[in-house]
Amino acid sequence: MNVKRIAPLATLGAALLLLAAEPAAAQSTSAEAINGLNERLLVVAIPITVLVEGILIYTVLKFKDSDEAKPTRENRRLEITWTVATAVILLFVGIATTMVMADQSVIVDDVENRADVPEDAEHVNVEAYRYGWDFEYTEHNVSSGGKLVIPEGQETYLNITTRDWLHAFHVPQLGLKHDAVPGQHHYIMTTATEPGLYQGYCAEYCGTGHSGMMFEVEVMPQDEYETWLAEQCDGEWNSDEQTCEAPSGGSNSSTSNATVAA
Numbered sequence: 001m002n003v004k005r006i007a008p009l010a011t012l013g014a015a016l017l018l019l020a021a022e023p024a025a026a027q028s029t030s031a032e033a034i035n036g037l038n039e040r041l042l043v044v045a046i047p048i049t050v051l052v053e054g055i056l057i058y059t060v061l062k063f064k065d066s067d068e069a070k071p072t073r074e075n076r077r078l079e080i081t082w083t084v085a086t087a088v089i090l091l092f093v094g095i096a097t098t099m100v101m102a103d104q105s106v107i108v109d110d111v112e113n114r115a116d117v118p119e120d121a122e123h124v125n126v127e128a129y130r131y132g133w134d135f136e137y138t139e140h141n142v143s144s145g146g147k148l149v150i151p152e153g154q155e156t157y158l159n160i161t162t163r164d165w166l167h168a169f170h171v172p173q174l175g176l177k178h179d180a181v182p183g184q185h186h187y188i189m190t191t192a193t194e195p196g197l198y199q200g201y202c203a204e205y206c207g208t209g210h211s212g213m214m215f216e217v218e219v220m221p222q223d224e225y226e227t228w229l230a231e232q233c234d235g236e237w238n239s240d241e242q243t244c245e246a247p248s249g250g251s252n253s254s255t256s257n258a259t260v261a262a
């Protein structure tokens with residue numbers, strides 16, 4: 001069998017192998033969308049890699065004993081083919097990526113004015129600072145410095161900002177990433193599907209303490225999540241309203257200096 005036959009066969013084999021591979025289970029809806037995109041891009045990239053390497057190896061083997069290089073002749077059909085093929089591939093990559101990144105279930109444009117945000121959706125304000133993170137649960141009037149807790153199976157909207165300069169919020173396993181820009185609020189959303197602990201960190205070099213800007217993300221089943229929220233309350237926990245009430249009025253989160261109820 002000659003090299004001309006091996007290259008397309010190897011390409012086909014690699015593509016089939018990839019399609020047969022079990023996709024890795026995703027821990028959130030965002031991770032599922034992003035992993036799916038990676039797999040689609042790989043299905044295109046691997047055959048191209050095999051094809052290009054195949055042509056390269058074929059050329060090396062065929063011409064390895066040639067003494068003198070001959071000038072190449074123009075081949076219009078070949079030139080048109082590779083130009084059109086490249087354009088088609090780039091269009092595919094561009095459209096597939098835009099479909100995921102512009103999907104409103106990954107990065108959200110306008111949470112306040114959207115009609116499809118469920119009433120029971122969770123909203124967390126994520127604020128970066130030199131060098132750490134604050135997580136505030138506005139619906140429940142509690143906050144937790146350093147650790148983000150997300151309920152399992154519930155739409156969660158993260159409002160990302162910073163109180164000083166540029167940082168970036170990143171939780172790779174949950175498919176969450178966005179820049180934290182001073183004076184701006186950016187929203188990403190997800191529904192976590194797998195309870196457990198995940199590592200989050202700052203993905204934008206922000207100064208000498210950057211490497212210490214790690215945080216833990218815990219996805220909790222709904223009942224445990226409610227217990228956890230109540231534990232973060234320094235005042236009185238209203239379990240019907242799921243909010244923390246300050247006995248003396250005003251804000252009453254775990255990071256505030258409100259008086260703890262007796």
Ligand SMILES: [Cu+2]
Nearest residue numbers: 202204206210
């Ligand atoms: Cu940083």
